[in-house]
Amino acid sequence: MSDSVPERFFLSSGQAKDIRNAPVLSMEAFQDAVIHAVEEGGRISALFVQPLHGRSMRLWAMLSQDSRSRILPLCTDTEEEAFPSLTPLCAQAHWFEREIHEQWRLLPKGHPWLKPIRFHAPYRQNHQQPPAGKGPEIGVTDFFQVEGEEIHEVAVGPVHAGIIEPGHFRFQCHGEEVLHLEISLGYQHRGVERRLLGGPGNRTIHYMETLSGDTSIGHATAYCQTLEALSGVRISARAQVIRGIVLELERIANHTGDMGALAGDVGFLPTLSYCGRIRGDILNMTGLICGNRFGRGILRPGGVAFDIDAEMTKALLSRLDVAEKDLTVAINLLWKTSSVMARFEGTGAVSREMAELMGLVGPAARACGIERDARKDMPEGIFRFTQIPVSTWNTGDVLGRAHVRWLEIQRSIAFIREQLQSLPEGQLQSTLPPLPPDRLAVSLVEGWRGEICHVALTDSQGRFAIYKIVDPSFHNWFGLAFALRNQQISDFPLCNKSFNLSYCGHDL
Amino acid sequence: MLDTLLARIQQKHRTIKFPDGPPPELPDRFMGRPVINSKDCPSGCARCVELCPTQAITQSEGFGLDLGACLFCAECTRVCPRQNIHFTKDYCMAVRRRDDLRINDVRRFQHAMALDQCLKRLFGRSLKLRQVSAGGCNACEADTNVLGTVGWDLGRFGIQFVASPRHADGLLITGPVTENMRMALLKTYAAVPEPKIVIAVGACAISGGPYKDHEEVHNGACDLLPVDLLIPGCPPHPLTILDGLLRLIGRIET
Numbered sequence: 001m002s003d004s005v006p007e008r009f010f011l012s013s014g015q016a017k018d019i020r021n022a023p024v025l026s027m028e029a030f031q032d033a034v035i036h037a038v039e040e041g042g043r044i045s046a047l048f049v050q051p052l053h054g055r056s057m058r059l060w061a062m063l064s065q066d067s068r069s070r071i072l073p074l075c076t077d078t079e080e081e082a083f084p085s086l087t088p089l090c091a092q093a094h095w096f097e098r099e100i101h102e103q104w105r106l107l108p109k110g111h112p113w114l115k116p117i118r119f120h121a122p123y124r125q126n127h128q129q130p131p132a133g134k135g136p137e138i139g140v141t142d143f144f145q146v147e148g149e150e151i152h153e154v155a156v157g158p159v160h161a162g163i164i165e166p167g168h169f170r171f172q173c174h175g176e177e178v179l180h181l182e183i184s185l186g187y188q189h190r191g192v193e194r195r196l197l198g199g200p201g202n203r204t205i206h207y208m209e210t211l212s213g214d215t216s217i218g219h220a221t222a223y224c225q226t227l228e229a230l231s232g233v234r235i236s237a238r239a240q241v242i243r244g245i246v247l248e249l250e251r252i253a254n255h256t257g258d259m260g261a262l263a264g265d266v267g268f269l270p271t272l273s274y275c276g277r278i279r280g281d282i283l284n285m286t287g288l289i290c291g292n293r294f295g296r297g298i299l300r301p302g303g304v305a306f307d308i309d310a311e312m313t314k315a316l317l318s319r320l321d322v323a324e325k326d327l328t329v330a331i332n333l334l335w336k337t338s339s340v341m342a343r344f345e346g347t348g349a350v351s352r353e354m355a356e357l358m359g360l361v362g363p364a365a366r367a368c369g370i371e372r373d374a375r376k377d378m379p380e381g382i383f384r385f386t387q388i389p390v391s392t393w394n395t396g397d398v399l400g401r402a403h404v405r406w407l408e409i410q411r412s413i414a415f416i417r418e419q420l421q422s423l424p425e426g427q428l429q430s431t432l433p434p435l436p437p438d439r440l441a442v443s444l445v446e447g448w449r450g451e452i453c454h455v456a457l458t459d460s461q462g463r464f465a466i467y468k469i470v471d472p473s474f475h476n477w478f479g480l481a482f483a484l485r486n487q488q489i490s491d492f493p494l495c496n497k498s499f500n501l502s503y504c505g506h507d508l
Numbered sequence: 509m510l511d512t513l514l515a516r517i518q519q520k521h522r523t524i525k526f527p528d529g530p531p532p533e534l535p536d537r538f539m540g541r542p543v544i545n546s547k548d549c550p551s552g553c554a555r556c557v558e559l560c561p562t563q564a565i566t567q568s569e570g571f572g573l574d575l576g577a578c579l580f581c582a583e584c585t586r587v588c589p590r591q592n593i594h595f596t597k598d599y600c601m602a603v604r605r606r607d608d609l610r611i612n613d614v615r616r617f618q619h620a621m622a623l624d625q626c627l628k629r630l631f632g633r634s635l636k637l638r639q640v641s642a643g644g645c646n647a648c649e650a651d652t653n654v655l656g657t658v659g660w661d662l663g664r665f666g667i668q669f670v671a672s673p674r675h676a677d678g679l680l681i682t683g684p685v686t687e688n689m690r691m692a693l694l695k696t697y698a699a700v701p702e703p704k705i706v707i708a709v710g711a712c713a714i715s716g717g718p719y720k721d722h723e724e725v726h727n728g729a730c731d732l733l734p735v736d737l738l739i740p741g742c743p744p745h746p747l748t749i750l751d752g753l754l755r756l757i758g759r760i761e762t
Contacts, residue, residue, distance in 0.1 A: 119688055120724065131723065138688040158692045161671035163639040163653040165646055166689060187688045188643050191724035202561040206579055206718040213647030213743065257650075270512055274519050276657035280746075284535070291537030294647045296742065297581055306537065329515045336511055504645050507688075 011071045013378035016229045016441040019457060022075055027083060030059065030076035037063045037072060038090050043359050045071065045444065045453040047086075047096035049104045050466045051123075055079050057106060060468075062442055062455055066377035071442050082107035092359035095474060115141045118186035118507055123194060131194070139168050139184055146172035146179050154489060158187045165503035173489055181484040181492075183477050188507035196467040200227065200301075200435075209296050212471055212505030217243075217250040217286075218447030219469070219505075220299040222454040225380055227301040229441035230456060231433050235381075236426025239303035241419050244382035246286055246295050248412035251448040252323075253282035255363075255405040258500050259331055262402055265494040266343040274330035281323050285316055303429030313420050320420075324413050331406050344399035348483035348495035351396060360479045361472045362450020363408070364499055366392045367400030374446035388415050401498040435462040447472060449502065471505030523661045527760055531599070531747055538745070539580045539595040545613050546571035549592055556584035556593060562711070562720055565593075575601060576609035576714035576728075579742040602739045602752025606730055609714070609740055620737055622758035627703060631677050632757045634666040637707070638676035638700065642693045643725055644683030647743040648710035652680065654746045655753075667753055673697075678705035678736075684712040684725040685732060697733055705736040707756075710743050717742060 009022055025033065038044065046062040056079050063072040085108035086093035097108040098117045105122045108114065119138040121131035139158065152173050158166035166187040172180040192207050208223040209216040221243055228235060260275025283293035290298035290306045298306055308316070334340050350360070355368040365372045373390045375383045391407035393400035437460045445452045450472030459465040480499045484492060524532050534540075549571065557565045564577035565584060573593070584593045602620040603609055611617060622628055641649050655662040656669065670676050673696045685693060697706070708729045711717035716727035729735055739752040754760040 138691075158689065159640060159673075159696050163641075163649050163656075163669055165641045165644065165649065166692065187686065187692065188641075188683070189686055189688050189724055190643050190684060190719045191722045192719075195722060202559060203718050206561050206581065210645040210647070210712075210718055210742075213645030214650060216647070270515060273658050274515070276654070277519075277522055277659045280654055280657060280659055287538065288535045289537075291535055291539050292580070293651065293745070294743065296579075326519060329518050333512060333515050502646065504643070 009073060011073060011440070011442055012069060013071065013374070013442060013444040014225050014229045014380040016232065016439045017073075019438045019440050022073065022440065024058075025074060025076045027076050027078060030061070030074055031084060031086060033074050034061050034063065034086055034093075035089050037065070038092060041065070041067060042072065044090070044092040044096065045442075045451065046455050046468050046470050047093055047100070048455070048466065048468045049100050049106060050457060051104070052077065057104060059083065060455070062453065064378065064444065066372060069378055071378070071444075073440060073442070078106070081105070082109045084109050085111040087111050087113075091357050095478060116186065118189045120186070120189055120191070138186055141184060143170045143182050143184070144172070144180060148174075150174060151179075167503050169492070171484075171489055171492070176488045176490065178484045178487050178489050178492070181481045183481050185477070185503060185506055188504040190504075190508065192508045193467065193469060197464055199464045199467065205300065209294075211469060211508065212473075212502040213294060214254055215250065215447050215449065215452070215471070215502065215505060217246050217295040217299065218445055218452050219471075220295070221247055221381075222443045222445040222452045224299050224301045225443040225445065226441050226454045226456045227432060227435070229443060230435050230439050230458060233302060233430060233432055235303045235430065236428070237424040238426030239428055240381040241423055242289075242304045242306075242308055243299060244386075245308070245416050245419055246289060246298055247445070248416050249282060249286045250295060252409050252412050253279050253286070254448045254500075255409045256282060256327060258405055258497065259334070259402065261497045261500075262344075262398070262494065263334060263340065265497050266340055268334065268337060268340050271330050271333050274326065278323055278326050278330065281319065285319055288312060288315065300429060302432050303427070305429065307428055308420070308423060313423065317417065317420055320413060320417060327409060334402070341399070343494065344402060345395075345397065347398040347491050348487055348498060349395065349397040350479060350483050354482060355396065355479065358479050358482065359475050361475045362447075363401050363404040364476050364479055365450065366390065366404045368396035369394040374444045374451050378444040380443065380445070382419070386415065386418070388412065398494055398498040437462045449473060449500070450476065469508060471502055473501035473506045476501050477506060522659050523664075524659060526747075526750070527754055534597055534599060534745070534747070538597050538599070539582055541575070541598040541601050541617065542573060542578070542593055542595045542611070544571065544573055544611065545592050547613065548590060550589065553589070555587040559583050559587055562715070562718060570612060572610055572612040574610050574715065575740045576606065576738060577711060577717070577720065578740060579711055579718065599745055599748045600751050601741065601744070601748055602737055602755055604737060606714070606735070606738060609738060620752055620755040622761070623705070623736070623756055627705070628758050630703065631705070635678070635753075635757055636668050636670045636676050637678055637680045638673045638696060639669055639680045639682070640693050640696050642681060642683040642689035642713075642729070643686035643719070644710065644712060648682035648712070651743045651746045652682070652709060652749055655750055660746060660750060662750070662753075665754065665757065665759060667757070673699035674701070676700050676704070678707065679733075680707045680709060681713045681729045681733075682709050684716040684719040684722075684727060685729055686725050688724075690726060690732070693729070694732065706733050707737040707739065707752075708735045709739045709749060710741060714738050714740060
């Protein structure tokens with residue numbers, strides 16, 4: 001019901017607005033507007049609480065209207081201890097409302113699945129202080145249970161078999177068939193969002209670069225763009241292009257690793273071996289630019305800290321050619337191997353309707369045929385000038401997610417090649433003025449896992465009154481749980497890898 | 509089948525010769541072990557100290573830098589008027605004792621020594637490790653994992669990551685050790701049979717890294733478990749990790 005919003009208060013990604021002009025809706029109007037916007041194809045990119053004075057809290061929703069390249073921020077104030085849950089009418093709100101309850105003890109009344117998501121003590125009103133008391137014991141919650149003859153339960157984690165992050169998976173099985181999977185996270189919770197308040201400070205950029213270490217560039221891009229939006233600074237064309245290049249290198253490196261790991265999970269070792277090595281070659285290209293294989297230190301608010309000179313351009317172009325050739329051979333082996341295809345096809349399928357309903361993002365959404373890509377829908381930086389074609393598939397299964405990754409690798413390589421050949425001139429970094437007070441800015445970045453959403457609200461002194469981070473994994477973990485329904489439990493590693501979600505990016 | 513064989517030929521043999529041959533080339537902008545020279549620091553200047561995100565630089569008991577807390581962001585070098593802190597390309601940074609990471613301009617850097625004779629006899633040619641990420645951001649994990657790829661081939665040294673702590677000779681820990689992982693980490697440690705070793709990889713596992721002093725974390729593994737090898741970095745380069753592991757088992761001695 002965006003039309004009923006008293007004043008139109010839209011944002012585009014990377015734009016800031018004065019919060020004092022934000023229309024504060026009644027709780028009922030807020031709920032109607034959120035539900036209506038989602039029904040019309042909008043998505044909840046973020047839903048969170050901003051503590052005001054006393055017991056008063058402001059509920060914010062950032063609704064992305066992809067087809068119109070704009071974000072509709074909605075807010076409502078409450079002094080109650082509860083609000084009517086949106087989840088029964090709008091499944092996308094599910095995880096967000098659990099987060100709100102865990103952080104602020106603000107109860108979404110009627111939420112069908114209200115459990116902790118990170119297992120920490122609630123925040124205090126002055127939430128820079130340590131959380132109040134001890135949180136619930138990690139992993140102890142009333143897991144959904146299936147009962148019946150020959151039903152059994154399988155519990156996995158937090159410590160897994162490989163070199164991966166911790167999380168707990170609880171399967172309800174009938175024989176080999178998974179009837180239900182519940183994913184319980186929080187093991188990586190480091191208290192980042194709480195520490196961002198009152199910022200930015202010396203550590204802020206380092207939090208961003210380590211929110212999810214494999215997405216250092218994605219999150220740092222979202223952070224820098226948010227700060228630049230708040231302070232109204234435009235960075236140079238050269239800095240924009242360099243940011244775009246490293247963002248796409250990050251995508252290629254991770255997708256390459258995933259293609260190898262998918263091969264490994266079906267026991268096809270050639271592609272596993274080759275992709276593992278080629279991934280390193282791509283990381284080394286990022287290392288060539290900034291000294292660090294994960295791109296730590298390359299992005300700074302106001303621009304980039306490292307330049308790409310002519311000699312480096314030449315080296316990068318030639319390495320890119322080699323990597324592309326090696327990757328083409330390594331990955332095409334997969335499509336030609338029937339034993340691989342037999343395992344990929346039809347495994348862990350998610351329908352387009354369910355993906356829309358859950359609000360999936362990234363390759364997981366595109367594999368279901370949804371043309372959702374922040375580089376096209378909410379372009380910022382270089383993506384306002386150069387479009388990378390959106391890669392989709394229509395099967396929604398492991399094969400689909402693999403195919404989307406391979407298409408994206410190829411298109412990102414083409415993009416980087418084109419950008420390197422025409423690097424514009426410009427200053428690398430400009431200095432940001434102090435942040436203005438009472439501003440709202442949102443930045444959406446298409447990281448390799450999908451949409452990264454950062455929302456900043458400044459207080460009357462220009463410090464962060466709230467800094468909300470939504471990693472793409474936050475939207476997609478439930479998608480993985482759903483993809484496992486009626487699958488063989490032995491296909492879990494394969495399905496898991498085909499989503500490859502972040503534990504620390506979710507746990508923050 | 510033929511395609512698979514042709515691909516095998518096309519992809520070539522890729523395992524590095526190191527440590528018998530030269531190490532892989534590091535980029536010019538690589539930041540390795542820093543050296544400091546505080547003798548001509550202008551009096552009263554504390555710009556690097558103020559700017560360091562993890563308070564790795566201290567002035568109170570003489571000028572020093574804690575490599576275990578350093579994120580290698582090099583902000584300090586950018587504000588120093590005299591370039592008194594300088595990051596070299598030396599990738600060898602692993603040590604055996606926490607104190608050896610606290611560097612200053614007098615003390616000589618003490619590289620990691622090999623395990624004692626008894627443990628070296630046990631683990632020198634076969635070391636099985638269980639990796640535990642306890643709040644790690646997946647960068648240390650990824651660059652540890654990469655050692656298993658054909659390029660590095662950790663298996664040729666008898667070092668292998670295993671699925672169960674029961675099969676392991678020790679733990680390799682990453683992350684600042686969140687409160688939510690503390691119990692799982694201690695249980696995993698308890699499940700490793702004696703004698704066992706502990707390796708802490710990355711600034712987080714050594715000191716808490718950027719999460720140092722958060723109520724939600726334990727500032728790394730050092731206060732919870734006896735740590736035998738510390739490998740600093742954010743994340744450490746795979747070569748730094750490999751160098752540390754090889755020093756520990758006595759394959760690199762200089």
